[in-house]
Amino acid sequence: MYDEHGFFEDPVGGQRHEGRAAVREHFAVALQAPREVHLMSIAVVGTxxxxxxxxxxxxxxxxxxxxxxxxxxxxxIACTWAYWPAGAGDAAPSEPDARRPSTRRPGPPGSR
Structure with a gap:
């Protein structure tokens, strides 16, 4: 699913898991705790x-x-940023990661 150089940042400004192996390891640990997951909404624009x-x-x-x-x-998947409220799970950072804008991949022309 993830590009060879893709990353998952969970939460935004928190720990960044870079590369397929690191993303796989993150989910192997994160998904050990039993839980239900419900898809609420999805929006797609370009890529x-x-x-x-x-x-x-x-x-x-x-x-x-x-x-x-x-x-x-x-x-x-080139990159994923997880946004969740402070106090949910580990403490969320108080400021966004300054790296985010420079790592964002643009969508196709006209998609913005």
């Missing part, structure tokens, strides 16, 4: 996708998360 989902832990704790993804022309 960019925003997904809103709700995760419900076995203790009933609910967290809504926005994932924003950019895809390569070959259909692989």
């Amino acid at each position: 960019e996708v925003a997904v809103l989902f709700r995760a419900v832990a076995t203790d009933g704790t609910t967290t809504e998360v926005f994932d924003v993804m950019s895809f390569t022309d070959q259909g692989h």
